[in-house]
Amino acid sequence: MQLETYISDLLYRYECVTVPEFGSFLTQRVSATIHESTNAFYPPKKRLSFNEQIQKNDGILAHYIADVEKIPFEVASKKIQKRVKALKSYLTEGETISFDAIGELSLNNEGKILFEPSYHLNYLTDAFGLSQFVTPTVTREVYKETVETIENVVPITVTPEKRKARPYLKYAAVAVVALTLGGFLASNYYVKTINQHNSLAQEEANQQLESKIQEATFVIDNPLPAVTLNVKKQYGMYHIIAGAFRVEENSDKKVAELKAKGFDARKIGVNKYGLHQVVYASYEDRLASLEALRTIKKTQSKDAWLLVKKLD
Template sequence: MQLETYISDLLYRYECVIVPDFGAFLSERQSATINIENNTFYPPKKIISFNEQIQKNDGLLARYIADVEKLPFEVANKKIKKRVKTLKSYLTQGETITFNNIGEIIFNTEGKIVFEPSYNLNYLTDAFGLSQFESTEVTREVYKEKVEAVEKVVPITFTPEKRKNRGYLKYAAVALIALMLGGVGASKYYVDTIETHNQLAQEQATQQLETRIQEATFSLNPLPAITLNVTKQTGNYHIVAGAFRVEENCDKKVSQLKQDGFSARKIGANKYGLHQVVYASYEGRLDALKALRNIKKTHNKDAWLLVKKLD
């Protein structure tokens, strides 16, 4: 009988599994740990130990074996007793008893049982699916001492260090402010959110457009004057196609979009002095979002939504 298989099954559900006349296997929950030497993270788990002082039969192991093997309770107890007798004989002969996925037991020089747990299985069901992992070391910028040493010799003028744009920090800040001020009033929250949305989206779009569009060289010829009957667009929701520092480029973009079937137009310069072109303007937010998704999918993945009341 593979006694360790039944003990292992019970350790998932119980903190103490007693092997009558032999000892008890105990499990203790341990929180997640970090090894700072090798940057390894370990999930929470159960630590297995063995206590040879606890030998009184509580019936747990025998009942489980009886249920699994379809045996009477008394027969299961006899099988356990027979197996324990064999294990003790191995120990007295100086052999090491290995319980798979639980640990190893030997007699020390003083005739006491010594248990060495195995860490092959995590018996904590709450941590199912979690495994250890290593994280790369976080390198810190430690320049202060070097700079101070150099500055003693040559005066240095410091300029603000340029960092990579971390847009998600801005959005996190917006979310935090909204939560803190939520009770002030729905209207103020709506206005502040709109202004923040426009500023963040416009800064991101400006950076992308200046990189992708303004670096391009446009060879423009004067366009012939034409007369169009255009229905004035209304609405506070505008899908922005681009922003241009040179207004002639802005006009060319409007012409291109109209040829593609969009109701494109100019809506003036933003606070950065860039002339903005929109695909169209909408009265309803849901209609604008639906159109934006379609444009991103089929025409321009960098298009974005501007919420603004135009004069």
């Protein structure tokens, strides 16, 4: 019985093929490799090894032989036992057993089985059809030497000496361009973010205003008397909006109401919708404005929102 033929067939399917009372042939997947000196490329494969300690019958080999030869399992097991007995006899006598496409088995001085795998067959089905190949060495240095030789005979505008002269200028120029471009992009992103913030906040405020527009356009019977105010120079670009009014007298009333509560309230002009905007206060620091906005939303009005705008 050609036992190695059946073992070879099973090595395609299993990582361990056990020959009862003899040992097991093991496979381990190995990735594709390249030989540094020969430039040879090797496809992925299964590396073969042999473990004499694994001898317990798992039934795989016997079942396969029984199925192929159309014989009972017990008969297949006996044929394996007979073959193993012969193999051990050959090894004891100092012979080397060669399994075609698998490898060679022999005994060392300590009576242990040595296994030398064969590399003629790849048991990894995923690599079917792939074979090793050798690529020629890339001779970049040879071409470089040839070009420099030609330059010594026929002067070229860019000589080796000029190539070596002050290369840091090239990198400095690249760095300047990169920094300029990075700053431009960052600036555009910042401006775009602020515009989006203002647009969303203004749209939300306008929606709330439309729901209360009737109240905003009422004529107040007893408007506050006109007063002359010493307007301080406007400062900061972070403004907490208290409201926007179509009638300016109502915005003046709102400013007076907020000032009575202790806020540094003021009008910051008319927005693009023609509404007079009133702020609780303006801030130069973004974090301070956000902290104040949270407090105002909790204690004064949930409709307050933050406008980011540099006033003229």
